[in-house]
Amino acid sequence: MNKLDASEQKKLLEEEYPELAGEAPKKKEEEHRKGLPPLPNAVEGKVRVRFAPNPDFVIHMGNARPAIINSEYAKIYKGRMVLRFEDTDPRTKSPLKEAYDLIKQDLRWLGVEWHEEYIQSLRMDIYYKIAREMLTRGCAYVDTCGERGRELLRSGEGYCETRDASPEENLSLFDKMLEGHYGEGEAVVRVKTDPRHPNPSIRDWVALRIIDTERYPHPLVGSKYRVWPTYNFAVSVDDHLMGITHVLRGKEHALNTEKQLYVYKCMGWEPPVFIHFGRLKLEGFILSKSKIRELLEKQHDKFMGYDDPRFGTIAGLRRRGILAEAIRQVILEVGVKPGDATISWANLAAVNRKLLDERADRIMYVDNPVELRLEAPSCVEAEIPFHPSRPARKRKLRVCPGDGVLIEKNDASSGELRLMGLGNFRVDTGENLLSMVEDQSLDYARSKRVPIVQWVPASDAVPVKVLEPQGLELIVHNGYAEPAIRGYSVDSKLQFIRFGFIRIDEPGREPVAIYAHK
RNA sequence: GCCGCGGUAGUAUAGCCCGGCCCAGUAUGCGGGCCUCUCGAGCCCGUGACCCGGGUUCAAAUCCCGGCCGCGGCACCA
Structure with missing residues (x-):
């Protein structure tokens, strides 16, 4: 089977399994599966959910789970989503003034929509009032x-x-x-x-x-x-007053639910539906707020801030070039299971790659350059589209006899190779020369299985620093890209051909990029 | 230690409530092939799992019991 070419394979497939080869496979069924399970006791238009972060730091992948799941349920049931900042401990979990806005930014970026917004420290009189009521009721x-x-x-x-x-x-x-x-x-x-x-x-x-x-x-x-409500008290009061119908939160709150029920009982309130899900980890990333804070304090010069791409914060992942859509997708896939889940980086990267593939321009970047001199009868020019599926948008690259060309050191073994879009050449590693092969056609390269490689004209090669997160380390690549790289602004996502997807962190004469994934 | 919740391939998830259609589906990973001016994408083939032991039943991933493992909680933190 594997020896057949694609059309033969398809033909065979059509003969053997006509129902599978049809143009419209069971797409609907699969989309159905990706959705969240129905919420118990949910009435369309009446569902009210909430996301209630502590503004003591920015949010991370672990917090993204309740944020995304809650907002998704609000969408599904055409309900309302409440954003509530739980900042009632100025002593041991002192809120960070900037965090309120940073969290909102991250949520917006994630595509989490909320309809109401509250801050607990601005509702103190309400807690006092309910406290009095409970005291009165004994x-x-x-x-x-x-x-x-x-x-x-x-x-x-x-x-x-x-x-x-x-x-x-x-x-x-x-x-x-x-x-x-x-x-x-x-x-x-x-x-x-x-x-x-x-x-x-x-x-x-x-x-x-x-x-x-x-x-x-x-x-x-x-x-x-001076008198502050504890988490359990403030939450019970607010969830009731804000009309929350479904509380979806991590299982670390299971015992809190039991405590909070006493408030509902005392006040004669009807409790919401509580659903607890497991913890979320992101393989290879630190999620813990306190750990990240500690690293930032103790190794200040080693990290770039809360949005360092080595951290599992939403801001860090964003800076790494991960799309919000990719995060949503993996979190929705994990769903509301009570068990813990470890999202593998390979999985997140695969989802992200798929999304990026259609939008990211292809740019040639040589990571580990060696300069070869072009030997040719006349100048040669390459016209390369920025994206294979949009061939109209392209740039020209020109090299003339005697010009230097940068290619990967690994590709520069003696023999033939094809410089992408330019032509076929023979490498002479002794003299560092690139000489033209008679047959310049792509078919020649294909038929001879000549490697097709990226290259950069030495004369206007742009030095690019690529930062590659690896655990808690940051590998620095100092390579060169073609001049087109200067045309991209911060946050652009590109594919460096044969190298990987990157995000422009600092545009300019000498751009800095962050490596996302292969 | 006590209490609670879990355990499906490397990872994630479907199925478990209402036992048979599950020799367990999907995605990703991994191996291979085709295609493509990228080591990317696409297409195809393959790989690989019901924690263990009992029980109930004609029939168990699904129900029951025991064990093991993992996670969470046991704050005048959230």
Whole structure:
């Protein structure tokens, strides 16, 4: 079978399997498969989902999963998507002022659309109000026992006495909290759960605590507030108030769901549908925010910033030349499974390559150059299209007798080769000469299986620095490209023929490119 | 340690709820061929998996039990 040529193969296929060879195969079925599974309890037009990042850093591939999945479901069900910044810890997870905008940029770039936007640190009065309501209803209390209250619950031996005090007393304790009578750790609002719950973290979990914002000012609201809601409290309140119908988040939140249900129960709210999916890794990339921050701090000169192409941040992948569409595609393929998934770089690159292939112009770049002198009776000219499927757009390259031509050192073994678009030549490595072969035709090269290689006229070769991420290292290539390279602006994606796809990181006289993949 | 959730080819995913149409589909990777002025793309062929052990059943990737492995959680972090 393999020995047959394409038309023979096709013919055979048509004879043997007529139903497979048809022009319109089962495309529809496959597209159906790529979609996300239906959401339980979802009504078209009524679905409300959310993406709720902590603005303490830019988002990465792991965060892209909930962002893309949620927005995709909003699209499927013609629902609404809420973007909510969860920035209620100015102390240990201090928000980064720039991150709010950077995250929005990344989301827009990813094609994530949202219809409403909230910032938790700007909604403090709402949390206070609900806290009061819960205190009034007697399903929360102000623990003023400090370390002792915490210890009592941890050991399961009891709880702070205020748990049994009246709502009125607790309400006034809460006022004292707000008024600044207590320091950090001296008073917290706890949600009454079960003081002997098998999981100690669920026992009367903390809904609001005091943070000394004189010492740890919040980047948005400074020292205006001292009493801050915890994640679980703020999330429950917001998910309800924002009318969220489906919560899709990582499985690290499974236990939080259990905690949050106590708020719903106390307030008589109907809880949304919760769906937890596994963690996402990107093979060979660091995703951890804290690790990236650490690297940026400790090895400042080694990395280019949060968007370094060696990082798995969205910005880093973008800078690497990965298209948003490719990221969407692999994430949608992973879907909402509870299990963890490791996206292989080969897979992401393959998807990206396919998308890039139709748009990226082909440019000749010689990575490891050796200069040969052209021996020819007269000048020769090549006309090469920028893209094989758009032959009309092309540039001319001309070399004359005595001119230097750069080719890959590896290609410069003695023998014949074809300089792409130019003609067939014989290499003399001793004299560093390129002499013309009598037959200049492409057919000659084909029939003799002469390698077809890229080349650059030495006289106007443009030095190009190509940075190739490899793990945490960056390999620097110093090669030369044809002059057409100067015509591309930042962010252009090109294919360097026989080298790989690259993205222009810095245009100019001596451009800098970043290697994406083969 | 305790609690929860998972385990389909190298990777990812379909099938598992409602057992048979699954000697397990798809994508990518890998090997080969055809085609193409690229080592890219396209087309074709091939390669390769139901964690292990029991049980239920005429029939199990699918249901039950046990084990092993992996991940997550056990904060006044989100």
